[in-house]
Amino acid sequence: MKRLLLIPYAVVLMNWAAITALYCFLRRRSPESLWRDGGWPTGRRRGEVAGRGGGARELSVRGGA
Amino acid sequence: MIAIEAAFWLSLLLVAYVYAGYPLLLAVWSRWRPRPVERGGAEPTVSLVMAVRNERERLERKLENCLALDYPPEKLQIVVSLDGSCDGTAGVAARYAARGVEVVRSERHRGKAAALNSGVAAARGEIVLFCDARQRLDPGAVRELVACFTDPSVGAASGELVLLDDSGGVAAGGVGLYWRYEKVVRAMESRVHSAVGATGALYAIRRELWAPLPEDTLLDDVLVPMRIVLAGRRTVFEPAARAYDREAPPELEFARKVRTLAGNFQLLGLLPGLLSPRSNPVFVQFVSHKLGRLAVPHLLIVLLVSNLFLLEGVYLVFLAGQCAWYLLASAGAIAARGGERPAAEAPARILQRRQRPT
Numbered sequence: 169m170k171r172l173l174l175i176p177y178a179v180v181l182m183n184w185a186a187i188t189a190l191y192c193f194l195r196r197r198s199p200e201s202l203w204r205d206g207g208w209p210t211g212r213r214r215g216e217v218a219g220r221g222g223g224a225r226e227l228s229v230r231g232g233a
Numbered sequence: 234m235i236a237i238e239a240a241f242w243l244s245l246l247l248v249a250y251v252y253a254g255y256p257l258l259l260a261v262w263s264r265w266r267p268r269p270v271e272r273g274g275a276e277p278t279v280s281l282v283m284a285v286r287n288e289r290e291r292l293e294r295k296l297e298n299c300l301a302l303d304y305p306p307e308k309l310q311i312v313v314s315l316d317g318s319c320d321g322t323a324g325v326a327a328r329y330a331a332r333g334v335e336v337v338r339s340e341r342h343r344g345k346a347a348a349l350n351s352g353v354a355a356a357r358g359e360i361v362l363f364c365d366a367r368q369r370l371d372p373g374a375v376r377e378l379v380a381c382f383t384d385p386s387v388g389a390a391s392g393e394l395v396l397l398d399d400s401g402g403v404a405a406g407g408v409g410l411y412w413r414y415e416k417v418v419r420a421m422e423s424r425v426h427s428a429v430g431a432t433g434a435l436y437a438i439r440r441e442l443w444a445p446l447p448e449d450t451l452l453d454d455v456l457v458p459m460r461i462v463l464a465g466r467r468t469v470f471e472p473a474a475r476a477y478d479r480e481a482p483p484e485l486e487f488a489r490k491v492r493t494l495a496g497n498f499q500l501l502g503l504l505p506g507l508l509s510p511r512s513n514p515v516f517v518q519f520v521s522h523k524l525g526r527l528a529v530p531h532l533l534i535v536l537l538v539s540n541l542f543l544l545e546g547v548y549l550v551f552l553a554g555q556c557a558w559y560l561l562a563s564a565g566a567i568a569a570r571g572g573e574r575p576a577a578e579a580p581a582r583i584l585q586r587r588q589r590p591t
Contacts, residue, residue, distance in 0.1 A: 171410075176558055177565025178411050181487050183530035189494030190527070199451070199492040 234542075241539040241548070244532040251525035258521075259421035267424045270469050273383030279375055280310040280356030280440070281364065284348035287320040288366040295366045296329050304375045310335065314352030317342030346450035353443050362437040363453070368394065368476040370435060377474035378437045388442050388466025389458045391419070391428055392435030392474035399479075416472070418522065423470035427462045427515050429522045430455035434476040442466065447503065452496030456503060462515055463506050482569065497523050 192199050281299055285292060292313070299311050313326045314337045326336045337351045353361055360379055364370060371377075374392055381390040396412050419428040433454035442461050450456055458468035481489070500523075506512040507519050540552045 173561060173565035173568045175410055175565070176562035177569060178486070180559065180562040182411065182490050183533060185487050185490035186494045186527055186530045188491045189498060192491065192495040193498035199488070199495045 237539045237542045240535055241543060241551075244536040244539065245551075247525070248529055248532050248536065251521065251529050255521040255525065256418055256421070259418065259425065259518075263421045263424040268426060268467075269424075270381050270387060270467075270471075271384035272380040274380065275383055276305055276308055276376075277360050277379060277382065278308045278310070278358040279304065279360045279362055279379060279437070280312055280353075280358035281362045281375070282312045282314065282349060282352035282356055283364055283366060284314045284316055284345045284352060285318065285322055285326070285366050286316045286342065286345075286348075287318055287322055289318075289321045289325055291366045292322055292325045295369075296326075296334060298369050299364075300329075300332060300334075301372060302370060302375050303372045304379075306333070308358075309375065310356065310358055312337060312352045312355050314348040314355075315339060316345065316348035344448055344450075346446040346453055347448045349453055350445045350448075353440070353445075356440060359440060360437050361440045361443060362435070363433070363457075364435050364476065365433060368434040368478045371475040371477070374435060374474040374476065375437075378435070378471055381469050381471050382437075382439065384467075384469075386467050387469050388461035388464065389431060389436060389438040389468040390474070391423075391431035391454075391458070391468065391470050392437075392476055393470070393472040394432045394434045395475050395477050396480045397477055416470075419470045420472060422515070422518050422522070423468075425518070427468040427518070428458070428470045429515060429518050431458045431468060432476070434478065435474060439466075449499075450496075450503070451492060451499050455496065455500055459500065459504055459507060459519075463504065463512060465514070494527060497527060 189199065191197075283295070283299075288295075296311070296313075300306075302309065311329075311334045313329075313334060315323055315326060316339055323336070323338065326334065330336060335355060337348075337355050339348065339351060349363065360382055362375060362378065378390050378392055381387050393416060394412070419430075422428045430452070431454045433452075436454060436458070438457060438461060442464065443457075444460065446453055446456060462468055501507065507516075510516040513519060537555055540548060540555060544552070
């Protein structure tokens, strides 16, 4: 029963992950920065990267988007 | 009202296509025009390249696993590319130098893509095989994967990642089921032409087809195979070549998935040719599989919102179905945590996790 309940949970979570990924893409943030700075959303300015100096890198998108 | 109905039905059809219609299309397509892979028993030289950062605990077990692979040792070069390791991983790798493991070091953390570039630069094999430190490889994995390269049309081959549950059996619920569905789709895509991506835990390419990766690449296991597909070769899926991993809790899987999906957006910028049916031989598969998955959550929002404006007849049934689905998902969230906290807190807690996903 628990396994069956985990299916809709996993599907919803994966879809929520896609929305989060779009946020990363549009804000040029690395996915890891979401966890490193511990906050969501942060209200940072566009292009500003969480955890800079701690190894976090921007999500660089080449060739336009 | 017509516009709302149109939005509802269009969203419903697209979601149904991505999750059910596309696999059905593949099932028919792969039976109608299959392209079997010519497999042989040749033993080309293979370079196993592994990018490693801080994996002191796992590396020893992984290297023992690699050294025990069923492949002639004189034809198997093992390259560990250290990416600014600072936890003693370098010491573990150095101990294996006497057993033939080659270590490439970067004192600075530059990311996995840069580490792979350095590792492949040191590779001498005809085939380059990529794997991660975390997953255990089946002893026959290299042999099974390499057999695919007998077929000259094959440029890359992906192994199968098998997720195990706590008891050591194949994971059957939640993420495990989702992953099994994903593998069925990949296998059918492979039979038609090429899988849209590979398994990062185990994939191989012809070394001549390698080109260095941009250092900020998020998904080497999609970028590398898709470059090869755009170059006119196939990326096939070989389920007999297996790597094993533990099923991660949904929250951790969520973190990986965000990275994967953000990498798909990045991929569109890196390889714009993927969006052209003229240059992309797997255009239908790429749009249906990769872009479809990116679109589904937004389509689901449209589906729910439009349904709220359509509260009569058959639409009430759909609304009840949607509500039931999200209630079940909430119950699943509680079940995943043993019911200790309300499911409503789940998104906030997931996004506020401080630790870095692995």
